[in-house]
Amino acid sequence: MVNIFRKQQNILYVSPTYSSGSKERMLLRDSILLKEIGHNIFIYCLKDSFLHRECKKAGIDCIFHTGTTKLRVWNWYKLSRLRGIIKRYDINIVHCYQLNFLWPLASFLRKRNLTALFFTINFEVSKFYKQFWYRRLIGRIDLIFIPFREMIDSINTHMDVPIRKIYSSGLGVDKINFEKKYTFDEENLIHLSCWVNDHEVELNDLSVCLESLWALNLDNELPKRFKLHIFSNRKWERNILFNPIKDRIAEFKLENYVEFHEHDNIYEIRSDIWISYTSKSPIEDYALLAILKGIPTAVPRNATTEELHRIYHGSLATYRQGDARELRAKVKDIVQNNTKYKESCLNSRDELWNEHGIDGYKYNLFKLYEKHLNKRLRFYN
Template structure:
């Protein structure tokens, strides 16, 4: 039986995103957890992507994807470097985060039965993958990590991964670095949001900017509202910096909307009075939950996950229809008009949130999941059944 705390493993993490969001932060978090436990970790990524730069700063060994990001069947031959890394570094476990990489990874690992294959899904799956060759490759997956149980039906329905292979991890957030209220300015309501640095179009930011401007024009609150748009990438490097500044200037919001650089978004989101999640492509963002865990009411894009979160735990925050500036304005107004009530609910519900989304629960689920599938792979090899579990 494998012992994840005793037996050193060589683990290859695959994260080919060019973005900087929940998925990329989870990949780096998993790398650090495995390394701190004593394992050798490697990150297979795009050269000079944000996750690559962050990984290098953390001292994580990076291996690079060669060729186009397109991974359709006719281009799988370009993954020779990936296959060579498996042998060169004696990889025992591959942990992937990109749905597009599921198929080639499963295909090549069919012939490498000693290597365990794990996937983390934290994004919505829109297509159905039920053709024969899909089902054949899906059988190669040993374990699927999901941040929330509400994702299970969607993943199972679209990919037909057996429910028995699911493990629920939470998001591993909520470091106890809460900012005391005395550290915050009382002259205005401060609202934060985050951008990743990869964006090329201003449309995703326009609703939040317009909502803040409209809220201040309406003057229904006792204090002005200021929006801090945070990024871990210098704004000077943004392709859309000029268009964002132009929009802010055109609506006369230079005194209320600011572009901020930060070394750590998880800390920045605790320095405001409320947080707006902007990414509607993931069921639930890590920064949003991190804010809740540190008593910051949050406004989240309305997904099945965020609706269920607030339904089960009370009004810890609000949801809005993605792209709807009017609803963002109305929900922020609601939060600030009854702010003490949100804080009380966050205080009383914090222990339950930590239990489901905190770092200790996440670390335990991740490592125990690894141990379970490594043990199953050992048994599989011992009984010479190479076609899967």
């Protein structure tokens, strides 16, 4: 029998992407957790991507994907190197984070009965994967990890995956000093903050924040002016969005009300109100971190965020994606009812930490790896 804490495993994480969002941060967290307890970790990624840079810092071995990442059945043969890696390094666990790479991996592993296949997905699936060829491949997956239990119905419906094969893992956020003050000392302004991921090249979603800031600073009913802090872990001079953002700031005459920051540690970022503007995932890990820090948060409205709003006692406000007018209204409501929102953040902290905190997350990750490895050993031996 496999004991995940005693028997060393060879683990391959697969995510060839230039993105740098919640999913990539989850992959890094998973790989570092397994490396810390002595396993051999390999990351299959793109050269010079966010994952590659962060893996170098963590001392994790990277294997680079070459060629297109837009895969069709007829070009799976181009992934012969990936298949060779699994055989050469005698991989025991494959954990995939990209849906288009899941299908060839499931095919490659059909005859490797002792290798477990896991998949993490953090977005709502829109396409249906119910054709007979997908059923065979889905059957090869041991377990699908989702960060929010509200996503179960979507995965079950669109991919025809049995609910027993879907596990709500939470986001696994690190510990936070709950006693620390995470707001700015400048009390003559209300400070808004948002995060720009490295891979973003479109300004439209971020423009919503700037338009709302402009309107908020024209509102005579509010006692203070607003300042927006835009954070990124990439140097702004090298960010493709830097000049377009500055042009938009000049258009709204907000030069004195927007500040750019380069920050590696999101856990130290401060704000009076946190704004999440992206719709690529149900909710970003940074938005949940803000709530844990006691910072009221505004996020785009979807099924997941509406349910979180209900469960966590109104500690976050939701607005329609891309609607600057509604975002302005929700920020205004947070300001006018600030005490209520802060109390809601405080009241939801324990429940939120239990579901998304690192302590339970890492224990369950280890035990699920162990469980499915042993399940395969019993069945195929």
